[in-house]
Amino acid sequence: MPAATFTHTQAGLASALRIAVMRLARRLRNEREDVSLTLTQLSTLGTLARLGPLPLGELAAAERVQPPSMTRIVSGLEERGLAVREADPKDRRLVIVRLADEGKALLAADRRRRDAWLNHRLRELSPVERAVLRQAVPVLEKLASL
Amino acid sequence: MPAATFTHTQAGLASALRIAVMRLARRLRNEREDVSLTLTQLSTLGTLARLGPLPLGELAAAERVQPPSMTRIVSGLEERGLAVREADPKDRRLVIVRLADEGKALLAADRRRRDAWLNHRLRELSPVERAVLRQAVPVLEKLASL
C-alpha cells in the first residue's frame, strides 16, 4: 500500500509527509562535505552563518551544548581557520565568535554539493512534479517555522 | 527575500526545497521519544523494523558502524529488552539480531508522538495548503528513493 493512499485523511497526511521528509533529509545529510568535521562543528558553523557573530555562551545555548564543550568546539574551528574569537570592547568577559571567510567557503561548498545532488534528481522529474514541489516549498517552510 | 522567490528556476527550487526539508526534518527529529537511547540505538531499531532480522555484521554495515561497536549497541538494546540475539541454525558463526515486541512498541510510540506534533501544525494550515502537501508527498517520496 503506497503512502499516498493514506493522504486522504489528515492523520494519514501527517504520517506520509513525516516519512517522506525524514527520508529525503537523510539522503541530503549523507551528501555532506567530509572534512573530518564533527556534526556539531558543522552545525555550529551553520548557526554562525544564520545568526551572525555571537558570544560563546549564546552559541552554546543555540547548539544545546554546555559552555565547556563549546570552548572545545570553537577551539577546533579556530585551529582550522573556520572561525575566530574576538573580544567585546564593552564587556571584556565576553568572547564573540565569528565565522571566518574559510568557514563561509566551506559552508558554501557543502551547500553546492547537496544542491548538485538534488538538482540531478529534480531533472528526472516531470514538469508537473516540479510544479507541485514549487508550490509545496513555501508550505513546508511555514510548517517548519510554526 | 523569501526562499519562494527563487523557485522560478530549477536551481533555486533545489536550494529552497533543501532548506525547507532539512529544517522540517530537524523539527521532527527533536520530537523523538527520549528513553535515554542513543541516536544510533534508535536508528538501529528502525533499521531492524525496516529490513527485518539481520546478522550482526550486516546490521553494522547498514548503520555504517564497525562490528565491535554494533556488538555494544545490540547488547544495550538487549539489556533493555528492545532486541534479541538468535543463533542461525545453518551457520553457527552468525548472530541474528531481531526486533523484540518492546522495541516495536517503542518505535510505534515514537512515531505517534512525532505524528501528533505534525498533525497539530497541519491543522493550522488552510485547506488549500494541505491539498498542496497531499500532492507533494508522492513527489518527495520519489525524490528520496531516486
Next chain:
DNA sequence: TATTGTTATACTCTATAACTATA
C-alpha cells in the same frame, strides 16, 4: 585458512566541577 563475532584497549566528544578574569 577465511569469516563472524567478541574482548581489550585507546581516542574523541561532551558533561560536571573547580578556577580565573571581569563587572
Next chain:
DNA sequence: TATAGTTATAGAGTATAACAATA
C-alpha cells in the same frame, strides 16, 4: 558577589587490534 569563559577530570560512544569459535 555575580557572570563569562576556561581548565581539570570523568563518563559515554566508537574505533582498531587481538582473540575465540565456526566454516
